[in-house]
Amino acid sequence: MDWSGTGVDGTPVRMTGELHFGWVPGGRAVQDVRIVPGRGEIGEGRPPLAFHGSTNRFYDPSIDAWRSTWIEPVNGRIRRFIGRPLDNEIIPLSTEDEPQLHWRFTAITPRSFRWRAETSHDARVTWTFDKGASPKAG
Template sequence: MAQTVDAGQGLVEALHADGPAPGHAKELMLFGRFVGSWDVAWTGIDASGREADRRGELHFGWVLGGRAVQDVWIVPGRGEPGEGQPPLAFHGTTIRFYDRALGAWRSTWVEPVNGRVRRFIGRPAGEEIILLSDEENPQLRWRFTEITSDAFRWRSEISRDGGQAWAFNEDMRLTRRPQH
């Protein structure tokens, strides 16, 4: 007889994992080291071309049997003025997994507030992590830099010339929230 599970809890229980899947923990820790909750200080360009600042939140976790890392980005954060109001607000998720055949990470960003979906390929580059999406114009490059156990910087850059030159798009400074 099938067990009855609360629909919301069933999804959470099936999605969540306690840690990386055995056998590939080293590769999985490229993004696994970010598991936890973070405060976000976001800077970007508003519709008039001026710099804008927002505060938000970021949550990383293990999913899909520990084979992937998922995050949820919310800027402005829940309960903050402007939450969920485009174009400067976003509330989206990225699912990332290490593709052994490719030797890199596949990453897909889904963000319904602004109707965006983007696929990236990610790799370590020295002390940074670089994710590149070149399937649409403009190309996007996301960089995780200045990584420590309690902070990192995320920077988005765009290219309209096939990756020859990159321009600032967004910048976030992230600080890990204390664990309870």
């Protein structure tokens, strides 16, 4: 995948990485594994820009939404999201911890999508673009 974001010094950063995803366990949930920068790339596995983690998500009919948990050992993060469709996007929102986060999955096709991460430090009044990727299926 192609990833772009902002470095710790505020300058734009672009990296390539890997995205692996599939159905787990027995087709009841979707898991993805993201490795940015990719294996063998400069900065692999080193914070603060590297994120090597996994998301598990499943549909919960009791809330009519997707529950999702992001686990990222490289930066010591665990975040839970509730995801719902909005227009032609899917918006997972994490409000349990500060800052609050939402991700946007846009331009969704059978073979690709665009992902953006946004952060709010003021209880969702304003959002700051964090990082984004354009994963494409192989």
